[in-house]
Amino acid sequence: MYENRLPVEGKVAARNKGGFDVNIGGLRAFCPLSQIALGKIENPDAYIGQSFEFRVTELSDDGRRIVVSRAVLLKEQAAARAEEIRKVIVPGAELTGTVKTLTPFGAFIDLGGVDGLLHVSEMSRRRISDPKEVVSVGQQVRVKVIKVENDGKRISLSMKDQEPDPWADIADRYPVGAQFGGTIVRSTDFGLFVELEPGVDGLVHYSQLPFGVKQGDPSIAIGTKVTGWIREVDPSKKRLSLSLREVATTDPWENVSDRYPIGKVVEVTVDHGGAPGIFAQLEPGLTGLIPNSEITVAPGADPSKAFQPGEKLVVRVMSVDPQRKRMSLSHEAAKAALERDEFTKFAEERAETTPEGESAMALAFRRAMEKKK
Structure with a gap:
């Protein structure tokens, strides 16, 4: 029994100094208090009268001194269970566990002798702070x-x-162009995250703030409720791009070619600059691109940084693609068109009053060039 380290059954008979008297087949054995169970012993008297399996840990004085432990067996049994549990703990497995401890960043879950971490970000699809x-x-x-x-x-x-995954039908509930209401929950170097509903946050890039509002403005502090419209939806990446600019009440790309035919000169508001050029807003929800090659800047200057968000520009519509929702604009062409119009008007006004030796055409051309400088 002792040599083979086999478990023996015993009955807890009484409390004594430092532990318990255990009756094992008519023999008196001693079980230290710390060895009656695992962990802290809250109520030692609760074990009196109960029968358990024990492991003999000491046998001396010709069998007159017997020391036993239940904790040793419990540890071995827990280790065996844990080994079996580890075989099923694989990514994707669903298990039942018990919350063991809580921390500011999550909870440790006892899966049956094996602990796992349930991070606070994985507790719910809604935002959890504690x-x-x-x-x-x-x-x-x-x-x-x-x-x-x-x-x-x-x-x-x-x-x-x-x-339920709130992103499963996100494109149906938040289609591009739809209005939204939400609360600013986080700010970063590139924009603001707005919670539209528990588990659904969208990004407002700083370029999509209302004109005149900049990063750090009190009107966009964390906790502020805001309204805007949906710019882009990507369910696969669980991303929503939002805008706090003026909300488009209808699809701005509908009949866009009629409102903005090729060649039309219009005033736009600079949205933001990027690698291909400057993106400018023609009306709420309708943005076009002014390519770098179509921006008038001083030699050596970066065209995409030539104008600030909110600045007004006059551009000419160069191409319109309603299907792909793209529009190409030109600052250069608009300036040229305006100069030609001014040139023609000036020439007509001065046709009969030009200085001697200089034609009306030459005078108009000289004036236009002076203004261009």
């Missing part, structure tokens, strides 16, 4: 294994799949 909002110590939870690392010693868990 794990106590969702779970409590001792609570049984259903979790999904999302990652196993370091030879199974680091296990990441999630509870999100227990809730």
Whole structure:
């Protein structure tokens, strides 16, 4: 029994100094208090009268001194269970566990002798600031294994799949051009994240702030409720691009070729600059591109940075593609067109009053060139 380290059954008979008297087949054995169970012993008297399996850890004085431990057996049994549990702890597995401890960043879940981390970001699709909002110590939870690392010693868990995925039909509920209302929940170097509903955040790039509002403005502080419209939807990447600019009440690309025929000169508002040039707004929801080659700047200057967001420009419509929702504009062509119109008008006005030795055409050309400088 002792040599083979086989478990023996015994009955806890009484408390004594430092532990318990255990009756094993008529023999008196001693079980230290710390060896009656795993963890802290809250109520030692609760074990009196109960029968358990023990492991003999010491046998001396010709069998007159017997020391036993239940904790040793419990540890071995827990290790065996944990080994079996590890075989099923693979990414995608759904398991039931018990909340063991809470931390500011999440909860450790006992999966049956193996602990996994349920990070606060994986507790719910809605925004959670404190794990106590969702779970409590001792609570049984259903979790999904999302990652196993370091030879199974680091296990990441999630509870999100227990809730409907709000991104499943996101394009139907938030189509491009639709209005939205939400709350600013986070700011970054490139924009603001707005929560439209629990689990759905969209990005407002700083270039899409209302004209005159810049990064750090009190009107866009965290917690502020805002309204705007949907610019882009990407369900596969779970991304929403938003704008706080004036909301388009109808599809601005409908009949766009009639409103903005090729060759028309219009005034636009600079939205933002990028590698291909300057994006400018013609009306709410309708943006066109002024390619770098079509922007008038001083030699050596970067065309995409020549004008600031909110600045007004006069451009000429060069091409319109309603299907792809693209429009090409030209600052150069607009200036040339305006100069030609001014040239013609001036020439007509001065046709009969030109200085001697200089034709009306030459005078108009000289004046136009002077203004161009």
